[in-house]
Amino acid sequence: MNIYQHFRPEEREFIDQVLQWKSYVESTYALKLTDFLDPREQYILKALIGENGEIKYKLLGGSQDAERKRALILPEYLTGNEEDFQITLLEIDYPKKFVTIEHPQVLGSLMSLGLKRGKFGDILIKDGRIQFFAAKEVCDYIKNNLESIGRTSVKITEINLNSSIRSDVLWTDEHVTVSSLRLDTIVSNIHHLSRQKSQLFIGQGLVKVNWTLVENSAFEVGEGDLISVRGYGRAKIMSIEGKTKKEKWRIQVGKQK
Structure with missing residues (x-):
């Protein structure tokens, strides 16, 4: 096979x-x-x-x-x-009262160090605090080389894993029945949009699958995919449960509130 x-x-x-x-x-x-x-x-x-x-x-x-x-x-x-x-948790110390740092800036600064995306995990931001998980083998390298994010000077401190920020983001599970697993169909059904509007969003570069921009409406979605639509939040394809008697796909979706 x-x-x-x-x-x-x-x-x-x-x-x-x-x-x-x-x-x-x-x-x-x-x-x-x-x-x-x-x-x-x-x-x-x-x-x-x-x-x-x-x-x-x-x-x-x-x-x-x-x-x-x-x-x-x-x-x-x-x-x-x-x-x-071999996972470490690092916190970014910066002048919170005067500067706002967002997720894309943290990600971009880490990538600019020459590290692969696989060397660090989730980036956590809440109430001005910023943390991220990293592979232990690159922990010292990050602490020694990440000195600024944008124009803001930062200091990186290793803290206990149990001190990680708990996100306020909530996920809700729901079942959706769709005619196909095309990206435009999935986006349309998950976010209650017209097919034309979902195709427009995809064509305009507003849709990512697993953090990668996808501009093909016919792209086939699979289990485990994380779909983000700018302005509408994110959704996970938790499972594809098969077809109904009417030959439609029944899928379980997690939506971010």
């Missing part, structure tokens, strides 16, 4: 990577720790590793409701613990 046919062509490289990780654990009986994975990558990893084989996986992002998570792939007889995930 061709395993690639169940996924998108652009995901082939990541599929090969997961299969290499699995093979490594099978042949060495050693743990394999990945970088931070987005929800879609987590879904692919779960599908390829499976639930009942000799190889298993665990996921941890630093907090209970983290979106981006590191995966620990390990032999069935090993347990693995929180320390094995």
Whole structure:
């Protein structure tokens, strides 16, 4: 069976990577720790590793409701613990009374250090406080090199994982029935928009899937996808539950309030 046919062509490289990780654990009986994975990558990893084989996986992002998570792939007889995930929590100290720093600025500054996106996890912002999860192997590098965000001087401090900010964002689950898994159809049904309006938003570059801009209305959405529409918030495709008797897709969606 061709395993690639169940996924998108652009995901082939990541599929090969997961299969290499699995093979490594099978042949060495050693743990394999990945970088931070987005929800879609987590879904692919779960599908390829499976639930009942000799190889298993665990996921941890630093907090209970983290979106981006590191995966620990390990032999069935090993347990693995929180320390094995090598996750640190860093807080950004800056003059909060005079400056406002937003998520894109933090992300851009981290990327400008030459780090891969997989080396850090969720960025948390609440009441002027800013934190982010990072892989332990780059923690010292970030502390020593992230000296400013925009024109604002900052200081990076490592704090305990238990001190992470709890987001005020709430997710609500709902079931949606759609005629197809096309992106324009999904956006239209989730946000109660006309098909024409959802196509317009996609064409104008207002829609992202897994943090990547998608301008093709016919793009097929899959399980684990995180869809953001500017001005309308974000939604997760929690599961695709199959077709109804009328050949429509029934999906479970998490919507951000």
